[in-house]
Amino acid sequence: MTQLTDERPAPTVTTSTVRPAPRWPDASFGPTDTKRGWIVTLVVTAIAAISRFVMLNYPTDAGTPVFDEKHYAPQAWQVVTGGGVEDNPGYGLVVHPPLAKQLMAIGEAMFGYDGWGWRFASAVAGTVLVLLVVRITRRLTRSTMIGAIAGLLLIADGLTFVSSRIGMLDIFTALFVTAAFGCLIVDRDDVRLRMARVAVEGRIALTPFGPRHGVRWWRFGAGVCLGLACGTKWSGLYFVAFFGVLCIAFDIAARRAYRVERPWVGALRRDLLPALWALLVVPVLVYLATYGPWFASETGVERHAVGSKIGTGGAFGFIPDALRSLWYYSSGVLEFHEGLTNSAGNHHPWESKPWTWPMGLRPMLYYYADGPDVSGCGGSECVKAVMLIGTPALWWVAVPVLGWALWCTVVRRDWRFAAVLVGYAAALVPWFFSLDRQMYYFYAVAMAPFYVMLVAMALGQVIGKARAGKERRSTGLLAVCLYLGVVIANFAWLYPILTALPISNHLWHQQLWLPSWR
Structure with missing residues (x-):
């Protein structure tokens, strides 16, 4: 292979037009059919x-x-x-x-x-x-x-x-936790659509924490479904915990995708309390309603x-x-x-x-x-x-x-x-x-x-x-x-x-x- 030397003419550089990547994620969600x-x-x-x-x-x-x-x-x-x-x-x-x-x-x-x-x-x-x-x-x-x-x-x-x-009972648990999951997926798309509108309007950088999202009815629906799952079997509580983490992860990812300056802090300040309301308080209220x-x-x-x-009295009398x-x-x-438990002698064939x-x-x-x-x-x-x-x-x-x-x-x-x-x-x-x-x-x-x-x-x-x-x-x-x-x-x-x-x-x-x- 021929080595390059200082005496060798510099190679000709062919220029081409470089198109920048899209500034924002694609805001179209789901099939169109x-x-x-x-x-x-x-x-x-x-x-x-x-x-x-x-x-x-x-x-x-x-x-x-x-x-x-x-x-x-x-x-x-x-x-x-x-x-x-x-x-x-x-x-x-x-x-x-x-x-x-x-x-x-x-x-x-x-x-x-x-x-x-x-x-x-x-x-x-x-x-x-x-x-x-x-x-x-x-x-x-x-x-x-x-x-x-x-x-x-x-x-x-x-x-x-x-x-x-x-x-x-278990088919009902499966139904309600799946419905809750579906609500969170739709909520994710809905939040990103709202972020896209804010980005088009040039309001993303107005605050380092990103925009507020207002009422998120799909996340509220997820909370209702999780409450129904807990009202069926207590194992629904596992989904409350796991889906709560998933919801916050979606919120952080959405703010990062739209280049919010401080996405983690923004999600904690803007989204955490509403998420706790929707995915913790609402399920408790629905559970009690059952x-x-x-x-x-x-x-x-x-x-x-x-x-x-x-x-009737005591520390919890109120x-x-x-x-x-x-x-x-x-x-x-x-x-x-x-x-x-098995250790207590409970066994089933x-x-x-x-x-x-x-x-x-x-x-x-x-x-x-x-x-x-x-x-x-x-x-x-x-x-x-x-x-x-x-x-x-x-x-x-x-x-x-x-x-x-x-x-x-x-x-x-x-x-x-x-x-x-x-x-x-x-x-x-x-x-x-x-x-x-x-x-x-x-x-x-x-x-x-x-x-x-x-x-x-x-x-x-x-x-x-x-x-x-x-x-x-x-x-x-x-x-x-x-x-x-x-x-x-x-x-x-x-x-x-x-x-x-x-x-x-x-x-x-x-x-x-x-x-x-x-």
Whole structure:
């Protein structure tokens, strides 16, 4: 290679026009095919409704609820017949907040005390959950197609499918936390749109802290949804904490993106207190509102604990008696849950721990019947079962999907994967801090919407961006369609043991793929 010397003429420099990068981020959010987006959403939601409502009243235990429906269906019926208040004579207290039972009571008031009645609200919640996942994923990816893929994956997920067809609580928790997440995503876009308007008007630099945003109704909506989640199960508190951090992170990122001089201080000064109001105070108020019938009652469990079980004075005597009674009642519920530990001798044959949930390695048997009274399979030995199983073709790819999501978050700085991972982590990580407690796979229902979003976004990257070559996108689309086909086929294979259709004993054992499924 020839070396340059001082005597060598200087090289000729070719000048070109350098275009500066845009000063502000793109202020356009979401796909523009609004009409097509809603048509696709409603079609996918209709498919979800059909799958959730067909044979909804089957099976029952001789006309009575199955598994833990035996707790919640009678409590919901007490809401119908007892002035909106439920109790639990078997345990002496009600171990979860009232909202899910109140929603189940609507179905029982409409259809009576039967399978349709105590499962109707669950099926509605499972159907609406699919709609939310389609719309949230569509907004995250700016693609109607990827949103539809997410909806189809959720439809074919055995975990949410069974949870949508049984009168238990977790499908409602999943619905409300997903709705809260969706509100925060819309709020993020709305804040950036407001920042873009301020930037165009030249007001960004008027203060080093950036502009105030005024009333943020979507964040308020997130607070309402989180309050409803806590009014269903106390595990909603985990999402309050995780989503609160996510909201502040969104605010800091928005101020940084629009070159606010002091974005961190600006977010703390301008956004922190409103965020605490929307995501802490509002959920508390909504949670208390779910106890409205209990406050109004005279016979609710521990309604008048003040004066009978606890004193009327003391350091907390200034607090209204009704709230002190609710606190006493809740402390009893907490004591009950704290006593459900393995070390205290509480064991269940279908118990599972959180490290098994991401791949659904330890499902749960909700219903089982065999013997001479079971027929309809075309043979002499028939089995009917309902097992809570996450579709393996979907859940068994959790390790690469989560690995890819972490890569996109840490290396690519993709906020979309980061945001969904926050929701996924809120549903999973806190349970690792109480491993001695009894736990079950149905706790993972709240993970499912966020996991499906991660899978759909990863599949969207397999398809490729719009500017990718036609051959590249066609190949990616083919691969994604094949994978969707495998998931749906796997779901169809499991369908008999998700719905208690009669099958032969031989086929029943063929359905149990892993030793941990037995």
